[in-house]
Amino acid sequence: MTDEKLLQKLSEYERKRFAYTHASGIMYYDGDTVAPPGSYLVRGDTMGELAMLSYKLSTGKRFEDMLGELIARKENFDAVTKRKIELLKRDYDEIKNVPAREYADYARLLVESMNAWREAKKNNSFETFLPFLTRVFETVKRFARYMAPDSDPYDTMLDRYEKGLTVKACDGFFGKLRARLVPLAAEIAPRYENVDDSAFRGCYPAALQREFSEYLMGVMGLDRERCIIGETEHPFTTNFSKYDVRITTHYYEDSPVSSMYSVIHEGGHALYELGVGDDITLGICGGGVSMAIHESQSRFYENIIGRSREFTAMILPYLRKQFAPRLDGVTPEEFWRVVTVVKPSLIRTEADEVTYALHVMVRYELEKQIVAGNLKVKDLPGEWNRLYREYLGVDVPRDSEGVLQDMHWADGNVGYFPSYAIGSAYGAQFLREMQKDIDVWGGVSKGDLTEINGWLCDRIWKYGQLRDPGELFESICGPLDPDVFIDYLAGRYGV
């Protein structure tokens, strides 16, 4: 076979792989937004079949022959193809020892488990979710052993979301954060005890909030030809290439601020996906490179930009007009204080910038202990509540506001949570570098994020998966340093 023929085979493989991912992604998005609840059983079967097709495509004899040839001739190809070969080999090594049947069963289990979680959360009933969650933890642990028999299973899980991340690195990172964050939160929180947010409570009709979402997406520079917004219980972003990115939000009619920050957060994820280079978006190197880099973008927009004095002052006139006359008497400073309140609380997604990482630490400790076999899944609620008291000083009144609040474990995402805190820390270091090059706050004050988007696109978005996350980050900022993140927080709150 000539090199040319081999490359042709590779691109045929990429087209099929893209099609399967595209199809299952659309079903996932549909299932979480508009599909009727009863559809989950049938969807589970279809997702299982699609997972099976994907598995066969990326493990069968034809694939193995192609990969073997590609590896043997790697030196003949350009840098992008070399990277594709590297990523394919990595994926193959991960998946090759997982039996096909178990792979398909797992896809079905996740659909059932997500359904059980939704019901359990609604009914505040951890017991009904327990059998599903137990099976999910057992399966991800078994898969981690298949993938890397000689490694610590939790290291393998962390590595899947953030290449190169280990328990040791996480322990160091979180240890440093905790030491400075807990006293910082304790120092700042009392200043916000008397914040009056009553103007932002009451009736904010969903219809008006939908228009507000459109406005925010416009400010962020999201291309509406390629990005839409839907509604769901738990906001997320899904992408099928830079040509189709879907964000979601949830409207609470008594609080416009909740959806506002969901839209900005998910909009940050979407910008990243929309900015991937044209030449790589449909192939193996398309899409964001890791969860932590992804969260560094979403949390950068949500917090660093979205909760800045400049941003809140810039959008207040629109809010006053859109929701007139409720906000007529609100000053920029009052608005800023409402959206930057620091208060230890129960719900991670609603947490402030300072205490957020403590919520993540609770989940990190718990999943680490479960995977190590030191904690039983049935004992999760008790441990959850204990750690919330220890790290955040709050009592959890019921599991729906405690251990049942997040979808991640139900969806098999064990090893994902640390990405949120690491992403926040990445974001602070990106800001530090960005400020050396452009007038960040001047742009935000004018409602013009073009320069910021351009800076991020040039250094991060356009590369898709061409570089590993650690390498990409260090090429821009040098080593990860949690102190930069804490210093940024201290600066924002004038401590």
Ligand SMILES: [Zn+2]
């Ligand atoms: Zn996110």
